[in-house]
Amino acid sequence: MDIEKGKTYKYLREKREVTQAAKDNQKQFSKIKKSILEALQESDLTIEQLTQKLNMPKHEVVYYLMSLVKYGFVQTDAVDDMDEYFSYKLKK
Amino acid sequence: MHGKILNTSFDALVIGGGIAGGEAALNLVNNGFKVLIIEKDLSIGGKMILLSKVFPTLDCSACITTPKVSEISRHPGITIFTGSEVRKIIRKAENSFEAEVIKTPRYVIAEDCTGCQLCEQACPVNVHDQYQYNLIGRKAAYIPFSIASPRVAAIDIENCTLCGACEKVCPTKCIDFTQETEEYHIKAKTVVIATGFNLFDPLMMPRYGYGLYKNIITSMQMERQLAPTRPFNTILRPGDGKVPDKIAYVLCTGSRDVTVGNPICSQICCMYSIKQAQLLMGALPMADVTIYYINIRSFGKGFEEFYDQAKGMGVNFIKGKIGRISEKENGNLIMRYEDINENIVKEAEHDIVVLSVGVLPNTDSAALFPDGELKLDPFNFVYQTDPLASPAKTSIKGVFVAGTASGPMDIPDSILSAGAASSEAMSYLIRK
Numbered sequence: 221m222d223i224e225k226g227k228t229y230k231y232l233r234e235k236r237e238v239t240q241a242a243k244d245n246q247k248q249f250s251k252i253k254k255s256i257l258e259a260l261q262e263s264d265l266t267i268e269q270l271t272q273k274l275n276m277p278k279h280e281v282v283y284y285l286m287s288l289v290k291y292g293f294v295q296t297d298a299v300d301d302m303d304e305y306f307s308y309k310l311k312k
Numbered sequence: 313m314h315g316k317i318l319n320t321s322f323d324a325l326v327i328g329g330g331i332a333g334g335e336a337a338l339n340l341v342n343n344g345f346k347v348l349i350i351e352k353d354l355s356i357g358g359k360m361i362l363l364s365k366v367f368p369t370l371d372c373s374a375c376i377t378t379p380k381v382s383e384i385s386r387h388p389g390i391t392i393f394t395g396s397e398v399r400k401i402i403r404k405a406e407n408s409f410e411a412e413v414i415k416t417p418r419y420v421i422a423e424d425c426t427g428c429q430l431c432e433q434a435c436p437v438n439v440h441d442q443y444q445y446n447l448i449g450r451k452a453a454y455i456p457f458s459i460a461s462p463r464v465a466a467i468d469i470e471n472c473t474l475c476g477a478c479e480k481v482c483p484t485k486c487i488d489f490t491q492e493t494e495e496y497h498i499k500a501k502t503v504v505i506a507t508g509f510n511l512f513d514p515l516m517m518p519r520y521g522y523g524l525y526k527n528i529i530t531s532m533q534m535e536r537q538l539a540p541t542r543p544f545n546t547i548l549r550p551g552d553g554k555v556p557d558k559i560a561y562v563l564c565t566g567s568r569d570v571t572v573g574n575p576i577c578s579q580i581c582c583m584y585s586i587k588q589a590q591l592l593m594g595a596l597p598m599a600d601v602t603i604y605y606i607n608i609r610s611f612g613k614g615f616e617e618f619y620d621q622a623k624g625m626g627v628n629f630i631k632g633k634i635g636r637i638s639e640k641e642n643g644n645l646i647m648r649y650e651d652i653n654e655n656i657v658k659e660a661e662h663d664i665v666v667l668s669v670g671v672l673p674n675t676d677s678a679a680l681f682p683d684g685e686l687k688l689d690p691f692n693f694v695y696q697t698d699p700l701a702s703p704a705k706t707s708i709k710g711v712f713v714a715g716t717a718s719g720p721m722d723i724p725d726s727i728l729s730a731g732a733a734s735s736e737a738m739s740y741l742i743r744k
């Protein structure tokens with residue numbers, strides 16, 4: 221097949237099948253990202269509040285939320301009065 | 313899926329691009345020898361480039377490593393293969409080795425990548441970031457880490473969904489999914505083994521609860537949290553994002569322990585834990601840091617003073633052996649330990665527990681040579697045939713060992729060891 225520069229992914233698609241695990245992982249991340257961003261759209265939240273809202277284990281919320289901070293979707297806001305838990309807000 | 317076999321030759325083949333391999337390569341090239349470094353990772357710099365600071369001087373690790381890595385990368389006499397592994401090495405003649413090297417595709421034309429990270433932004437995939445020791449995610453199209461060398465994107469093909477988003481946004485059109493695995497046959501006159509060490513996996517000690525309790529982390533995970541390129545905005549518990557107040561260190565996790573098959577001291581855990589304790593007291597001034605130890609081995613220059621400095625700063629040292637760790641509902645951890653001085657069993661509660669994991673041998677290098685030619689010592693590090701007079705000599709003439717491939721040691725000793733290996737390699741090359 222002709223390989224067009226900038227569209228070489230099509231070439232590899234012909235030769236290699238994307239694993240189901242990779243497809244599932246992408247879908248799961250998109251879903252969690254959407255739910256975290258929607259929750260934060262309503263108000264700034266702590267990890268505890270996000271956990272209750274999303275019904276997800278806390279450590280998973282930490283992992284995905286911090287990844288979204290890294291990717292520039294979310295930013296860290298103020299810490300509580302006990303200097304223990306930060307709240308998080310959407311990056312505008 | 314191999315392309316054509318490529319043949320090339322060098323004076324010295326250095327296996328491993330960490331601090332020892334890099335130092336050995338620089339010494340060799342600065343004396344006029346042509347060097348090839350084979351690095352299995354996507355960046356050179358080894359473990360040192362990921363550290364926060366070094367003990368006992370508390371100098372910034374990246375500030376020491378980056379100029380050296382840059383010098384190695386830019387030197388015209390050094391060729392670097394990243395993402396590559398040596399499959400086997402055969403001694404062909406008195407001064408000739410032939411190595412089979414497999415270079416896996418990066419799916420990026422390195423020379424054209426500007427490191428702009430637009431591909432990273434466009435990629436919809438999120439997977440655990442191995443360079444942040446799984447504390448956060450990274451994309452499938454990614455720059456390994458901000459000070460990586462080369463600072464070039466790579467595609468994690470196992471997790472890539474081939475959506476093409478990265479290619480669409482790449483301004484230099486450097487993403488190339490047509491790249492294939494390349495096989496090289498390398499001729500070299502001498503070989504330096506600088507394959508480093510592996511960190512102990514605390515999953516091998518289920519009584520500590522690592523993996524089960526999310527607020528138990530390894531020292532390398534804490535190291536990342538303390539580094540300028542850290543995963544979080546400050547030190548946080550991965551279990552719930554709380555800023556920890558009571559922090560515990562468990563020394564000798566996977567060292568001096570016959571039950572996990574590693575009876576020897578890792579030589580670095582006491583000092584890196586004391587270093588981290590001091591850095592934590594700077595980052596979290598109100599925090600209590602407790603170090604549970606069997607013996608503090610402060611054997612090096614300035615180490616005892618560094619230990620005293622930590623005690624002076626308020627780090628609490630308890631001579632105690634941990635029996636087990638359990639978790640409370642709030643994520644706090646209960647340490648059940650034997651207080652060695654008082655000879656009684658006690659319990660203590662902490663917010664986060666850091667396991668100071670030990671140094672294990674990387675046995676990959678032994679498998680490179682046929683018929684067990686490269687001998688290992690009783691602890692599976694590369695055997696030094698003459699450790700006092702010629703510490704870099706191995707059981708194969710013309711093959712030398714540098715750094716932690718020969719045993720646990722700290723960074724200055726790794727650099728000294730690399731100096732010895734390069735000197736002996738040069739002496740061998742000149743004699744030929």
